[in-house]
Structure formats: structure tokens, C-alpha cells
Amino acid sequence: MSGWIGVDLDGTLAQYGGFKGPDDIGEPVPAMLDRVKAWVADGREVRIFTARVCAPGFEEPIKAWCEKHGIGGLAITNAKDFGMVELWDDRAVRVMFNKGEPCCAEARNEMLDAAVTKNALLADRIKELEAEVEKLEEYLSRVPAGMYL
Numbered sequence: 847m848s849g850w851i852g853v854d855l856d857g858t859l860a861q862y863g864g865f866k867g868p869d870d871i872g873e874p875v876p877a878m879l880d881r882v883k884a885w886v887a888d889g890r891e892v893r894i895f896t897a898r899v900c901a902p903g904f905e906e907p908i909k910a911w912c913e914k915h916g917i918g919g920l921a922i923t924n925a926k927d928f929g930m931v932e933l934w935d936d937r938a939v940r941v942m943f944n945k946g947e948p949c950c951a952e953a954r955n956e957m958l959d960a961a962v963t964k965n966a967l968l969a970d971r972i973k974e975l976e977a978e979v980e981k982l983e984e985y986l987s988r989v990p991a992g993m994y995l
């Protein structure tokens with residue numbers, strides 16, 4: 847079969863818990879890794895489709911990750927072309943052909959709810975950290991000048 851299948855990395859092929867650097871790629875998502883391996887064994891072309899490669903220094907860790915998990919040698923891209931026949935991505939919203947209506951409105955709403963929850967948790971954590979910083983600054987302001995901690 848001609849054409850290639852794009853597979854997103856973070857949150858699709860690999861577990862994702864927030865960005866921690868180019869070398870930090872989560873453990874594989876078993877169902878997705880098995881699917882990719884089956885496609886490759888079946889002669890399908892699969893490309894890792896990730897925004898990570900829009901910046902230098904990100905491609906090598908992805909290659910190493912793929913090699914480690916038994917799918918070495920896959921192309922890595924962030925570009926769509928006429929050969930792409932499918933895209934598997936945790937952020938994608940599939941729309942009905944020529945209609946502009948989402949195919950999976952329920953799944954999309956779940957995704958949006960999860961994003962809102964995650965943002966709220968992050969906002970709470972930022973407030974906690976800001977309060978800690980304020981306490982530390984207040985403490986440091988009471989340390990006499992020239993005195994070591």
C-alpha cells in the first residue's frame with residue numbers, strides 16, 4: 847500500500863507528562879507501539895510526526911528512543927505531504943469530509959476538559975511555588991548582610 851502513516855510522539859506513541867527537555871521521552875504507549883510494529887511488519891511506511899523536530903537537537907533522542915523500543919529507522923518529520931494517508935495524534939480532531947463538523951465531538955470535549963483540568967492544576971502549582979518563593983525572599987531579607995546561610 848502506498849502512502850505513509852504519521853504517528854505523533856508525545857501522548858500518542860510515548861507517554862507524556864510535560865516537557866522536560868529533548869532527551870526526556872516517556873515510556874511507550876503499548877497499544878500504539880504494537881500497532882506501529884504491526885504496520886512496519888506489514889510493509890507500511892510509518893513516520894514519527896512530531897513538533898519536536900522544529901528545533902535543533904531533538905531528532906537524535908527520538909531516533910535513539912525508536913531504536914530502543916524496536917522501531918528504529920523510522921523517518922521523523924513535522925511536515926505533511928501528499929503521501930500522508932493517516933495521522934494518529936492525541937491532539938487531532940477529525941472532521942467529516944467536506945463538512946467541517948467533528949466526527950468525535952464527545953472525544954474532543956473530553957480532551958478539552960482534560961486540558962482545562964491540567965491547566966487549572968498547573969495554575970494552582972504555580973501559586974504554591976510563588977508563595978514558597980515569597981517566604982524564602984522574606985526569610986532572606988531578615989538575614990544580616992554579609993552573613994552566610
Ligand SMILES: [Mg+2]
Pocket residue numbers: 854855856857858935936937
Ligand atoms: Mg501529542
